[in-house]
Amino acid sequence: MHILIIEDEKKTSAFLRKGLAESGYIVDATENGDEGLLLALHINYDLIILDVMLPSRDGWSILATLRQAGKQMPVLFLTARDDVQDRVKGLELGADDYLIKPFAFSELLARVRLLLRRAPARHSETLKIADMEIEFARQKATRSGRRLDLTSKEFALLSLLMRRAGEVLSRTLIAEQVWDINFDSDTNVIDVAIRRLRSKVDDPFEKKLINTVRGVGYVFETR
Structure with a gap:
């Protein structure tokens, strides 16, 4: 499975890349919103892990643009913004899950696996x-x-x-x-x-x- 991480915190991004790669996933990562959107529009990722606050373009805009373009891959918001209104906004825009920082990697991995099982399979398990x-x-x-x-x-x-x-x-x-x-x-x-x-x-x-x-x-x- 091919996962894209759009996250501007370098330590968090490196931690996620290492953990997901060790769990058998192929992982791309970027710290920039515009670059993340470009990657997501042109590569058929199985799942995207997306921060809200990003340089050049925020996560809300990225998700809205992807859904408008017909991209239906699962999207997991990973953010420090824990207001109920933020979670509702993310879900209404088409996010599949919303995880608050700080987080346990074991929980994130469980959510990733669940989202990938639920998604229409482009790759067999x-x-x-x-x-x-x-x-x-x-x-x-x-x-x-x-x-x-x-x-x-x-x-x-x-x-x-x-x-x-x-x-x-x-x-x-x-x-x-x-x-x-x-x-x-x-x-x-x-x-x-x-x-x-x-x-x-x-x-x-x-x-x-x-x-x-x-x-x-x-x-x-x-x-």
């Missing part, structure tokens, strides 16, 4: 390619019916590769999507992570699914 299957909500991965013991990062990495099966993913893109870091070409963190994932996904099986494109990156495909 499970994804199967060849004999490899993952269940996103349960963070469960199996191959040939055998459950794989993956860490949260390994599951996020496998999810990214499978969602974009057939597409060669660069080390930079993988680092940004899974670790939320700028990739340093002098480090081998991505190669090490891929090697560990392969030891569980590919090594016990005859057919290999995670392939290297020399000098470019990695691709999940059935050859």
